[in-house]
Amino acid sequence: MYTVKCLNPISKQGLDLFTSEFEVIDDLNAADAVLVRSAKMHGLEIPKSLLAVARAGAGVNNIPLDEYAEKGITVFNTPGANANGVKELVVAGLLLASRDIIGGYNWVKENAKMEDLPKAIESQKKAYAGNELKGKSIGVIGLGAIGVLVANICNRLGMKVYGYDPYVSVRSAWSLSRMVNHSSSLDEIFTKCDYITLHVPCTDSTKGMIGKEAIFKMKDGVNILNFARGELVDDQAILAGLATQKVKHYVTDFPNNEVAGAESVITIPHLGASTEESEDNCAEMAVEQLMNYLENGNIVNSVNYPNCNLGDLEAEARITVHHKNLPNMIGQLTAILAGEDYNIVNMLNKSKGDWAYSMLDVEKKPSKEIIQKMKEIDGVVRVRVL
Numbered sequence: 001m002y003t004v005k006c007l008n009p010i011s012k013q014g015l016d017l018f019t020s021e022f023e024v025i026d027d028l029n030a031a032d033a034v035l036v037r038s039a040k041m042h043g044l045e046i047p048k049s050l051l052a053v054a055r056a057g058a059g060v061n062n063i064p065l066d067e068y069a070e071k072g073i074t075v076f077n078t079p080g081a082n083a084n085g086v087k088e089l090v091v092a093g094l095l096l097a098s099r100d101i102i103g104g105y106n107w108v109k110e111n112a113k114m115e116d117l118p119k120a121i122e123s124q125k126k127a128y129a130g131n132e133l134k135g136k137s138i139g140v141i142g143l144g145a146i147g148v149l150v151a152n153i154c155n156r157l158g159m160k161v162y163g164y165d166p167y168v169s170v171r172s173a174w175s176l177s178r179m180v181n182h183s184s185s186l187d188e189i190f191t192k193c194d195y196i197t198l199h200v201p202c203t204d205s206t207k208g209m210i211g212k213e214a215i216f217k218m219k220d221g222v223n224i225l226n227f228a229r230g231e232l233v234d235d236q237a238i239l240a241g242l243a244t245q246k247v248k249h250y251v252t253d254f255p256n257n258e259v260a261g262a263e264s265v266i267t268i269p270h271l272g273a274s275t276e277e278s279e280d281n282c283a284e285m286a287v288e289q290l291m292n293y294l295e296n297g298n299i300v301n302s303v304n305y306p307n308c309n310l311g312d313l314e315a316e317a318r319i320t321v322h323h324k325n326l327p328n329m330i331g332q333l334t335a336i337l338a339g340e341d342y343n344i345v346n347m348l349n350k351s352k353g354d355w356a357y358s359m360l361d362v363e364k365k366p367s368k369e370i371i372q373k374m375k376e377i378d379g380v381v382r383v384r385v386l
Ligand SMILES: NC(=O)C1=CN([C@@H]2O[C@H](COP(=O)(O)OP(=O)(O)OC[C@H]3O[C@@H](n4cnc5c(N)ncnc54)[C@H](O)[C@@H]3O)[C@@H](O)[C@H]2O)C=CC1
Pocket: 057, 058, 059, 060, 079, 080, 082, 083, 086, 141, 142, 143, 144, 145, 146, 147, 164, 165, 166, 167, 168, 169, 172, 199, 200, 201, 202, 205, 206, 227, 228, 229, 253, 270, 271, 272, 273, 274
């Protein structure tokens, strides 16, 4: 039996996938695994028993990935599972920036009881006229699961699309419309685009990527959309840009106290992935990945350990080892088994950056001594027997 603690509400459709071998519990201290959405895990006291964290969503900046890697805790996310939800809200953001839907809506609500409202609307509506998206240029920064969908739909809306992603995956490149222009520098996006939309993860290197210098290079009247993370945009720089009307609108799914009340900031309370469909998709994927990991030791879609999949456990036992990516780790692990006359029927080792994961299927259950010897190898942080 494995225990799972949810740090955020997780869709029932996902939780229902847990078999009778799993129990969702309230006590984090008794949990083998955590399911989380945006709850901040930095500084959270976690029990030694914790084996895995599954983020039902894309962004993992709320989770201390390196610290957990050191502890042998595998962190998963659910790539692409909420991308369509975000893409659709980005389209709404583009329309909110290009047409004064909010101004018009507010005016009608405020004057709901006005005498002959239809007539007043016809004389008032000129105050809320806007522009069409067709023919305008848009720069998509980050061409991952969301960025590709946004770029493709903007192309279908008749926009001239520029995409920037120096680390674009083969999968994304295949999915991208041929009509999307490949930008090899951010400057091209900044100088050419009427709309700029951010779809990169929040990391040390992307924080503040839209700052004073970037805004200075942009076209007058640019619209900036942020459906990625608040920290990507420097608040003071955006406020200064809005004050001079260099920036026409800042559409953000991540408002904070600095920007929320400012003129021409269009705020959305982090609703990008808040659709029934995205919530179900993310939860299902997260639960399936957790079960596969806890029961079979397989790692699919981890962000701090390599993906490593030996399929369902069919041998008598499977030993999994989280370790540093150092020379001779496999030699040491297999030498311990060979020394005790254990036959390895299948094995796999993968690495990702500083970390690696080894799976060894053996013909008989390993003794406590074998496991202890493996744990004592320098660089090994966790050994499990399944
Ligand atoms: N508003 C919301 O509710 C949601 C927000 N997000 C945010 O959107 C981000 C992106 O999500 P996905 O597209 O699903 O992730 P993804 O991992 O599929 O795509 C991210 C892309 O950004 C690229 N990238 C990384 N650093 C870059 C840089 N410096 N310049 C240009 N490109 C760079 C990567 O190569 C990758 O292709 C997430 O990390 C999260 O912060 C994601 C889902 C929902």
